Amino acid sequence: MFLSIDYLEVGNKKQREVFDLLKRTGMMNRLSKYTPVLCGTIPIGIDIEGSDLDIILFVEELDFFEEEVKRLFVDREGFRIKRLNVRNVRVIKANFFAGGYEFELFGQPRPVTEQYAYLHMVIEHVLMKRIPGLKENVIKLKKSGVKTEPAFCQLLGIEGDPYEQLILYGKNNDII
Structure with a gap:
């Protein structure tokens, strides 16, 4: 469930808009080696004004991932990236804007279906x-x-x- 974005194509207006944006930007394809999954409020229809697009990723090599994210998205409006420890797990979080939405990429060395x-x-x-x-x-x-x-x-x-x-x-x- 939710592992592909196809369900968005037949969802509510916001979900269809997000589906089009993700397809248009090739976001999921660009990140495909990290098993990207759109999470958060938009997939389950409880988003409010200003809800962002949270994409979680399975990242084993944080250094390589950080460099790749910079290469792919550094030119995006509001780009920022940082390393954090979340529940004693090292993660990389990157934020930027595209198509009127804020994106948050959250990479950690844990399969996406096991991430909180x-x-x-x-x-x-x-x-x-x-x-x-x-x-x-x-x-x-x-x-x-x-x-x-x-x-x-x-x-x-x-x-x-x-x-x-x-x-x-x-x-x-x-x-x-």
Whole structure:
């Protein structure tokens, strides 16, 4: 699920627009060796004004990836790149604008289907299918400034670190 962008082509207006942009820019093809997956709010239809396009990537050689991303995107508006440690994993994050959207590339040495962004998206997608009204309430909270995972946890009554607890909730409820 979500491993190809084809579902966007028949999605809502924003999803179709993003599909066209990704095709027009060749973004997924340019990054294909890293198994790119579009994650976040747009794929599951809970985006709000200003939502970015999060693309996660499986990157084993961070130095090579950093140089390649610079070569491919340094000329894009607002380009910036940095190395981070996220949950004790070294990652590279690059941001830039294209086609009216902010892109965030997030590369780490972990298969995309094991990355938190992907797991969160799958869990959130399933929960919105299972729980009537959840989607609308998440969007309402997001519009008030609450981030996505904290919004889900707030509505589900889940306490603690929302990024860790949402994964645990997904495992405990046979979602992932």
